[in-house]
Amino acid sequence: MAENTALACPERKRKYPLFVFFEDARSVFKLDDLGLEILRIAFPAALALAADPIASLIDTAFIGHLGSVEIAAVGVSIAIFNQASKVAIFPIVNITTSFVAEEDTVKRIASESEKCGDLEKGAVKINVTEEMEPEETAVKNLDASIPEVKTKEFEEEYESCKTTAIMSNSAAKSKVKRERRQIPSASTALAIGAVLGLLQTLLLIFLAKPLLGFMGVKAGSAMLAPARKYLTLRALGSPAVALSLAMQGVFRGFKDTKTPLYATVAGDTTNIILDPIFIFVCHLGVSGAAIAHVLSQYLISIILLCKLMKQVDLLPPTTKHMQFSKFLKSGFLILARVLAATICVTLAASKAARLGATPMAAFQVCLQVWLTSSLLSDGLAVAGQAILACAFAEKDYEKATAAARRVIQFVAGTQPINSLAFVFDGINYGSFDFAYSAYSMVMVAAASIGCLFLLSKVYGFIGIWIALSIYMMLRASAGFWRVCSGTGPWRYLRGKTSSEDTDSAVSESS
Template sequence: MAEKQKLSSSSSGDWRRIPLCTFFKDARQVIKLDSLGVEILSIALPAAMALTADPIASLVDTAFIGRIGPVELAAVGVSIALFNQVSRIAIFPLVSCTTSFVAEEDSTTTGATTPVDESEVLEAGPPSDAETKEFLPQKDLSGESFDMVEEEQQKKRHIPSASSAIFIGGILGLIQAVLLISAAKPLLNFMGVTSDSPMLHPAQRYLTLRSLGAPAVLLSLAMQGVFRGFKDTRTPLYATVAGDVTNIALDPLFMFVFGLGVSGAAIAHVISQYLISVILLWRLMKQVDLIPPSIRHLKFDRFLKNGFLLLMRVIAVTFCVTLAASLAARHGATSMAAFQVCLQIWLAVSLLADGLAVAGQAILAGAFANKDYEKATATASRVLQVLHNVDRNLSD
């Protein structure tokens, strides 16, 4: 009898070990604000607000450009779709890999100290009086200790993936800028904007000017990936809001006061992107030592190995949006203008769920690095359940 009960209890518990059942684990705690729920919410909410800030700013851009005319709105829509397609091919793998790698390295190096070779200490012998004085805190003329400067330097984190991400982001940004500027007309022709189309000239002008901000876009997103790895989504939010407010403020100034039209919208956007990059770099330099000791400390192989798999996924996902934009452009300026408005609204709503994905990625990377598999399982089930509820509510 006891054996039957044991078998029945073991068989009833085996279904919980099925991977699919992990998604439904602790489903009643999906909205519970325990320690894990608070951690997810503190990361996801600012991340979602930062992700939706740029589409909202693009909606404002669309509203301003729509006042010029449907041809200009359609031309800008084609250029934005092309720019985003090229950018996302590099952005998503870079940001995703950066978040995971930084979270892993930050979790494993927190509290780590530099090992001391005992043999060197024994061979050196006891310190002399001069050496003892050298290690004592020395006061300068203002009465401050030099050790405070050394202590401030030691507070900076040594995260090789952060330096690698910024270097890769800068290089990819320059490549993207050169590619889009030099091949703007052929790429627009491929998107359905032919040489006799009235959209060609404003689209080419907007795409060329906006491409100047490609290095800033990839650098800022790489640094956002670093901050996400630190589970700090507030700093990217503040920087993004500052840049988008600047963009919205400069749009009417450049477009209508200076009479630059779509060129003014592109210039305002480029200025806002470089402002975001400067703010993030300034904040990051206070926390991380971005200059590696040597090129060997930059882990490019990890980014290439994992980023390639994500690259294939991003190409497949963004191809649909690019194809839709190309088909809309072939139907004329009015159809493309309507598509641009609907696309920006859809992006602003759909990116709300990405904040949860950012939170899950950062927490999972840290949990796996610390071999806390229980927390990893709980985080995965909680995030997937919340995402399911968000998706169901948006579809309703």
């Protein structure tokens, strides 16, 4: 705790926060404690994020054998489903990671403080929030009560007592390991996710035809029937998608990205196996692809739920422990950001659909490749968000600065502009800078939509992708400016605020 307090006020004041990105550049690939922590979170997260786009690419390959009309129809339906999921669910996922990381860190610090207080009083209490003493300590405490003169009977009794002490202490430790944590943010995220998933199902089923019409698939189009069929079936998996994403946000808050990886790989592998069976063997066509995907999503949710129930008590004592107001306040800010981002991508898909089945099919393939190529940055964004949320909760601003610098330097040297945009998203969420994230994205979207209409009209299919590139450049620039200007939660980089002022700024942002 003393170390964290010392780090709360950085000794080196930075007049120009821009230089923070160039400090310790030689350490970008250094495997120190911070580097290893980033890798432990980012690598499994990147693999988990890679699993779904790769499965979608394989879906696209299987459906491609049915014809260009079918793949174009599925492409439009996937665009609608993904954008609906982003609007309804992704705000919950993003804030869940930050809130769970903050809450878990605060509870851990409080537990450590309580334990230190007990030690200072000379009374070590064994309870479910503290670590058990090792067997050696239990035996040592027993040895302290042994008289100097030992008889044979006493030796036998002593050995029996020692065995009992070790067994009792081991049982107590096992009880602690099995004890589930009370994390209200996790319960709140699952409750909201379940409701949003059901609402998304109803929305997509009853509004499938109007939504497809908005995307350019009009009545009489050959794409309408397969697109509507695929979208309606995929909608049945919305609750599973919502719950699985909410639970992934919880695990990320615990800095555990391996569990979501295992669950995602299991689900997507099932999807890949079922795809050819349902599509070609059962002759279900695009419906078979949708059914396979829905079943895989429910499998992922079941795996994650079973794992999460072992770690977290998902049933709080009363509804007062739920944090609906906190989630809704920050959720609406992220929703505004997601809506702005969604409009850009959705309009791009709509413009491609209006060009015909073949351009839309090409757009779907390019979009999947484009998303898959940014997986490393997404993993680093998850790592940056989780680490920064914990660092801000601990008031360890030097670690927050170092983590932000490290992940940004890494992607700057290995990935294009869109990767920087994704990583800055994670950094903003980790610093609870939800308000700026929302307002800046609205401005970026407004400029990008103008470019999309103009360039698509002049250059057609190529103009759509030029506009998307401009959109990602503006998005990255907005995140870059926030840190470089030393405003919001990053004011401490300029040395003009105390740690208390910074805490206030973080609270206002969240």
